Amino acid sequence: MKRKEPTAKETNINESKGINAFVLIFFVILLASLLTYILPAGSYERVDVNGRSVVDPATFTFVESSPVGFMEIFNSIHLGMIEGSGIIFFVFIVGGAFGILKATGALEALVKLIALRLSHKATLLIPVLMLFFAAGGTLMGMAEETLVYIGILVPLAIALRFDVFTGFAIVTLGASVGFSAAVMNPFTVGIAQGIAELPTFSGIGLRLALLATLYITAVWYVLRHAKKVKNNPSLGFYGKYEPVTTSIEPDKNFKMNTRHKLVLYTFLLNFIVLIYGVLKLEWYITEIAGLFLFFGIVIGLIGKVVPSNIADSFLDGAREMIPGALVIGFAQAILVIFKSGFLMDTILYYASGLIGNLPAVLSVIGMFIFQLFFNFLIPSGSGQAALTMPIMAPLADLIGVTRQTAVLAYQLGDGLSNIIFPTVGYFMAGLALAGIPWSKWVRWVFPFLLLQIGIALVFLIIAQSIQYGPF
Template sequence: MDKKPVNSSEEKVVESKGINAFVLIFVVIIIAAILTYIMPAGTYERSEIDGRTVVDPTSFTFTESSPVSFMGIFNSVHLGMIEGAGIIFFVFMVGGAFGILKATGALDALVTFLTIKLANKAGLLIPILMLFFAAAGTLMGMAEETLVYIGILVPLAIALRFDAITGFAIVSLGASVGFSAAVMNPFTVGVAQGIAELPTFSGIGLRLALLATLYITAVWYVWRYAKKVRNNPSIGFYGSHDSNTKVEMDSTYKMQTHHKFVLIVFLINFIVLIFGVLNYGWYITEIAGLFLLFGILIGFIGKLSPSEIADSFIEGAKLLVPGALVIGFAQAILVIFQSGMLMDTILYYASGVLENLPAALSAIGMFIFQLFFNFLIPSGSGQAALTMPIMAPLGDLIGVTRQTTVLAYQLGDGISNILFPTVGFFMAGLALAGIPWGKWIKWVFPFALMQVGIAIVFLLIAHFIQYGPF
């Protein structure tokens, strides 16, 4: 078949048959409401220390129960949407800006250019393309956007005498390790640090080291398998694709000048973002405004009309509607816990269980919890909105820094995104590549265990260096 420069309009939509996350979350909402009739209510005293709210660990007292009514269960969803409005609209605005970037075709042009130039250099193809997807995952939280590239790289990998798993892994593992390290991912670390009252994108040094470690491990794992397939095609898995697929490349293809300028301006956006965060303490309002400004600039540089810029913004925001709604539903659980005065009771009992453990083991326990909790809430920002209001003060009570708590959250969320069938874009990607979920799990499970091991090592490092600023 002919290989043409990627056009985002050619993206295929694949329906996922995974478990609906909203059903699972609503079940948790009902369970939370039932708990207000069973668990005793309680409260801690809180105070302001150095600009952040801190729980007094000696001040817990039980109080009169305040169970949630039947209508309160349904009212909590609307209240949750209101409580999470700041984060929800931040997600929409940043997603809309990324939608404008996508509409310019600059990212697609870059992938096409790299693919053509590296087609005959298989040894470089895997690490360079995985570096691109890791950078996209760690800077812009690339997730759903990977689908269009899976449709490109799976047939390409087969044509280069690899297989469908190799093509899918280049995209999914590349983006996943970037998403997990979350050096400047606005949807995970950006949201979680804000809830934990940490300076935005603080602690970037350790996350850069984490990104390098996860990236090198992923490249080694994919290349080791790909080399085996190339030497013995019979062990490869080709899914719904023909193992004799041929891809013709236009070796004269060049990126257009405006695409180059779009990418340059996109990088300048992150430079300005870092400057603003470090020097002026920018948070989600300023970051959202910055992305909107640069999104509009990128649109004009990318030769989009004002109407096309607006439409692209809407399309980008539309992709994140499920994740944004998950934030509101997750907040509904917190609304019930707060109205039933169970939040502090949960903190009290959880700290009682963990207080006799070394703090380092508690940090690992937080990571394991977040890893499996992603099955219920497969949304990075949604999971942060629900768990960080509990985990941040819990860390204070048991001696785990808030920055370490955020690290535990981001690693648990990121690693499980390539495992659980409740993660919609992941299941859609497998369907697009023609790879059964069971086949993929069998292949990726050793790598997932490696990631868990790396996560534990970095959490131990974070604990022993008192990863901060607090």
């Protein structure tokens, strides 16, 4: 397989940068501060309903304004970090545990084994590998981790007489559908449900059906393209690679060692214990973080990673979470300003008045569309949850939508657009690694995005019609 020298256009993609999320958030902080001087302050009374705080819609009153001072703008960031500290450190600990898993090499070995064993069964290879990445996305929020596998699967796809889009889509679309369905994604649904005061990972049945639907659609889309390219290579995109006319022979000597197998079995056991703890023992993020840390250490020891390297790998994994974790703190700063200026309830009051007379199903669709485009500004699942769910959860109460449905609208809006927005850092890095210009990818993937949006709307309508709960 020959590689071509990258063109100027292909080289530039490595140098392109998306809009910096922190700059955008800081401007929103400034705007929020300005609004404390413009919008009237207001307040709802809260009542306790089955252990959760719920807005009483009949109690809104305007109160004396409390505009934010100049230094309070900057103080709010520190206060936001304090407010979001529980979620921030949860993200660091779980990210660190995944860093230890990554250091064992077990996941990379599994992907290589699947790819080599199924190299002569390409139509089976694509759904199997996409299932692996969908599982990673839905169970551990696989996102940045996909970059490792792009470098493996894009050359493999070329060698199997497919194209760059096929290899890139196996990884990216596979992980994306899992991330969007978020059956047990601790970084999106786990955080959002906690903010909405829902039981952790509740409502799992509908999300499993959503995952199956999104996964089947993704596999169909990629297989359809792959078969076209194999039959007519001129229809493919090869970028820095040359098309291959003969298939590779698998490395029959490659075997996954016992250590890697034990690591993967232990990793699976982690999720079995997690499911039991969440469903039977009512665990929340503190217990979940502790579980991941414990199993991370065990996995490191089983993988024969020396203690000092376990610590280093934990730090490497946590380091990858720094941007997303800090986004949570910055997003909380906006909420700090809204609360100190008594604007949170005013926003709820006007928002409920705007959409309160609409059928609830249209309100749910509006929530989804808002979250979909808001992801352009805040391309962090946990950061978006921290910023929007404190507003969306009580708004859902006011307009007759269940909080669980509001979380579903959030997770779909956050997840689906990660395969297209240039502000999503790991996605743009993946395009650069594969040598795919952003504009070419958008043209190829846009029909699939529309399919996903259609599926999302159907599931949101179903959720509203069945009063998806528990509340």
